[in-house]
Amino acid sequence: MKVPDNLYFVHLSIHGLIRGENLELGRDADTGGQCKYVVELVKALAEHEKVGQVDLFTRRVIDPKVSDDYAQPVEALGNNAFIKRIQAGPRRYLRKETLWRYLDAFIDHSLAVFRQNHRLPDIIHAHYADAGYVGSRLASLLGCPFIFTGHSLGRSKLERLLANNADPGKIRRRYNLPARIEAEELALDTAALVCTSTNQEVEQQYSTYELYAPERMRVIPPGVDVSRFSPPGSAEVPGEVTEKIERFLDHPERPCILAIARADEKKNLRSLVKAFGESEHMRHRANLVLVAGNRDKISQLDPGARKVWTELLQLIDDYDLYGVVSIPKHHQPDEIPAFYRYAADKKGLFVNPALTEPFGLTLIEAAASGLPVLATNDGGPRDILANCQNGELIDPLDVPALTEALERATSDPERWQQQSTNGLKGVSDHYTWSGHVETYLEATAGLLEEITKPHLIKEKVRTALPLADRIMFTGLEDNPLDSDPAAIERLRELTASNIPKLGFGIATGRSLKMSRALIEKHGLPEPDVYITQLGGEIHYSKRQILDLSWEKHLAHRWEPERIMEVLEGIPGMTIQEEEGRQHQFKISYNYEKGVAPRRREIQKLLRENNIPAKVILSMGCWLDVIPLRSGKGNAIRYIAMRWGIPADKVLFYARRGSDYEALSGQFLAVLGSDHSLELKSTASLPRVYLAKNPNFAGLLEGVEAYQFDGEIRVPDSAKRLMPEEAEERESVLSPDMVVHMSDGEDN
Template sequence: MFILHLALGGCLKSPPVAYGITADTGGHIAYVIEAARAQARRDDVDQVSIVTRRFADARLDSCHARARETLDAKVTIDRIATGTEAYLEKEALDAELPAFTAAFSAHLAALPRLPDVIHAHFADAAAVARAAQAQFGIPFAYTPHALGIDKRAAGLEGEGLDARIDAERAAIAGAAAILVSTRDEAERQIGGYGVPVTGRIHCLPPGVPQREAAGANDADTLADRLGDWLDRPELPILFAVARPVAKKNLAALVRAYAGDPVLRARANLVILAGRHDHAVGEEAAVLAELHRLAADPALAGRIALPPRHDAADVAALYARAAQGGVFVNPALHEPFGLTLIEAAAAGVPVVATRNGGPAEIVARLDHGVLIDPRDDAGIARACRAIIGDPARHAAFARAGRTRVGAYCWTDYAAASVAIYRDIAAPRLLACDIDHTLTGDSDGAAAFAAWRGASPLGFVVATGRGFEAAQAILARWQLPEPDAYIVDVGTRLLLADGAGGWRNCVEYARALDAGWDRAAVVRALAPLGVTPQPVETEGPHKLSFFGTAAEAAAIRGTLAAAGLGARVIFSHGELIDVLAPAGGKAAAIAFYAARHGWSLRRCIAAGDSGNDADMLAACGHAIVVGNAGAELADLPARAGLYRATAHHAAGIVEGLDRLGLVASATAPLAQAA
């Protein structure tokens, strides 16, 4: 499987990542990288590409201007360039989406193999994925990470929030699967958008992010330099790490600490809030408030607000907090809370917001307490109760370390790949009849057995007329299909619900476009090509007997006359002239679209030239072993399988190769 993760915002690079270096370089970066790496460790995953935006900014690592970065043996970070070279914050990315979408489509078109699935992170990536799905038929999964309705519920209105919520609603509606981390996200948050999601939403807890620990030569971490800010650095610490944005509510933690003299006497406060020198807008305003609060004389020598940090600093401060301290997440709302499971892995008790994912994490791990983020005094009391009770601190630390295995990237990878496989799985098999389904009785029996055990949709796509197609299926004791595509893809017959069949008039109308049957008849009359019996013709099809040279002459004549038509030569003697919008592939696409499927979700099986268009267009194709020379030049591609077995046994062989044959059916295929 080829998986593509799409994430536009923030500074996405190979570790170590400078979390907080921009407002959008947060937890989702860790999520994407760890998910990709875990998925790539699976034997059934061939390749994982993390696609992000390419930019150049003197303040940021030069790697962001590189088109490709290798993360692991099977994982790359691929960067897409647009006309804008500068780094863009989330709010500015909306204007860039059309250009990025066009560049992303060009990137996909140039790949030797299309991804089986796109996993879009945030609604902007989902909008790009929807466009790719429309053009290439690639299904997409969506992880929101944070949602606008919760920002609004927390009273954090801002410019563009209505547009963001609309974009999130469109992402939820369009995704084949929605992957979230907690039941709160699945039920309350996603449910708040009023979009039906039954069967599409999946709760997959992530694993613990891997921080770069301080090495033997890294003695100069922030944990070692707390004395630069603190009068008594040996005291336990209240530790917080978050982006300096209003919803993270860091000011409440400072107020809570400042308002509790006992807590100030027992512990220091250490807050990592991104890169202070890179802060603009909301970040700059939040940092200004933090520094104003920290200037309170009561906090002199008690609070550290380091202006920058790296992954080793964070790991070292978790280790420091484990020595009698507490990790605090006072966010107004937290969709998940990766830092809380990081703290658990480090043996650090937590005091966390009761709003959102932390409620589920703390209930599962039992490594701390929940607080109302708007109750400053309550935050202080919760911290003091753990700091001042060594036995309770030890119990929380032990519980976190013991139970954090519930959050496992290996488990996440197994579950997510299974979801990808389901949404990318074929939904429809379209088979030619003559010499494909027919020709060998044992093979036909094996196919009938497969059909009886498989939920996969099944249609026939034949050059025969409807009555002849029905008769030959009955003669070979082959199962009746869900629909008939006959007359070389110029008629589609659907079940009428009463045991009969009806012509699909919508498809017939679609074939009228660009088709002048009478003019085609007049143009071809001088050629004197031998017509097939009149019953083989139809409103959108003319049929002749002839050679490949005569088929070429027909093409040339119609082109010279400026008449639209498709000319198909098959079985060494049959020539069909079809409406330009017709053909087996067109009919399959029309039928599949009625069910919400793209051609990438379809499998075609055939043996002759009049099958070539569907064998080329469908996501998977099975060329049976007895195929004619007309298909020898069919280009090799991912998804095209040339069976060794002949006739229907070759179809079953190809289906088995795709993992679509139950064990009870496989021996029949082998016997055939």
């Protein structure tokens, strides 16, 4: 299939510290192989003749504890490739588990970048769960194909932690795995293509997810930069690297057993030290070199790394390995290739004894350096060694077997030479970035035929909105509190006195006809925009002009007949038959609490039937199924972007479960005193003002709190940026995660 020209790709990799050169790999658990993978992929992709531009969106960090490089809004990578850093939450560096509550702000700031650049991406590709959440939301809004690469999956991590008898409560607080897993489910819901590095990921890891669709998964192994990683003779080993290694060694001429990994328990370096120490052969005929991050004082490392180093030093002492183990304190990122060449020059071996290894980029780097390997028999190493034939798989927990493998690998020079040669050929045949990009573009070509982008930049509909620089939205509920004449009169005065700068919109689950009737009944101001049927329709002005672009946008992968077939006969759920309840983009049910399954069980059922859709529970008694691209929050973001209204000049009054998407990001949210229990968990989120009044009085209270008709400000009571110590103590979910993981009420 022909690949179009001038493609614009946006890659998302949010957590960690990312820059174009000298990546601080191993600095912490968030700055590892994924960062390198994404940067090298973006650079290689931008060099292809069919690609016009590639942007890598990551989080902007302004923190004296890290380099100023991470504070630069834009960094050029060459060949029309750029890193664009997006503000989200506090300016300081945060570990990935604490980023969830700020991801919706990342979405809004990303939309602002697209608007500013006057160009929408042709494809969005997200890396890891946090970016998967952001990418799925952006792609659903923008109508472009979405690609997901999980790198490391939450269900696999949870399984490992529970197998090691970790406390479930501590798992939730420390790793926020429920949010991570739900984000991965949302990403798989949305993804047109899932890129993996190994067959094992497809067959054993993704198969544990609710929407498992192997037909949408493609194994495309990453490449290695062969200009940097090459065998001995291609480049000298700098004297500084040799000195860093050999100052610990009595006999530096011996074969070098090399391990390069973070000081992390799951990297299992202790088993390697034990295996080496148990062997008299290894102690007298080889050296062990452990490159495990940088350190000044072990006492100043984070608790996990401190624990690992303390154990390693105890093992070195227990086995009396002084003079045969090298533990360099510092290294620069650009010195890593030299460590591999040093070990290869000594006819040594690279060992990856990790408990689990999603891919194993270091194994490819070793192979490209002519260095044979021993690697864990979990995950990516199986595919790599099958392709390269340059080593042996080992059980990382079987120390005696690892000892025997080390002895075999260092006792047969002919075998070593053959594996070294095999590795170089295997990399050339299977693991180059140019080959990766060709396969990648071939896989994405078919996706581009399905693009249904709304016209977000240029508009033709004539309304008052192009003149507005801010807009407020509220719902419509027909109950006595809504007919408060004093509040409605104040609302009319507010909108009339601020024409044309202040827009007014309705966002409701009702039909347009019912909404118009309520507006006339209560004497409400004439809306500039109507969002009805939970985002199923958008109309503009008193003339009620239908947005046909939005309608076409929602039809993508929407299968109402299949949904009704799958949900037919479920206890406690009956189709709402009143006029105006059903819509081409909304299926509405009466929901009997305590009889019907929980909302998340219904969502799971749809996913297991490969049906992408949103399931929304409101007031504990109404359940709606809508397209993945629909929803009040998506509709409001669409309108704001189309008409050029910044997200931080959108005010939304929320009270029902269907409002959850708009209680996020840069929107100025007002949570009415009459809000339903589905929204109770969102009260602690940033930029959510808790009104003391219900309905239109609550809306007006929020307008006053935000000074929305003047110089907008966020009141202190709505800022809620968590202090650093609180973020490190417990992770907090985004509103989308809250609602997708819980119904808000027990039933």
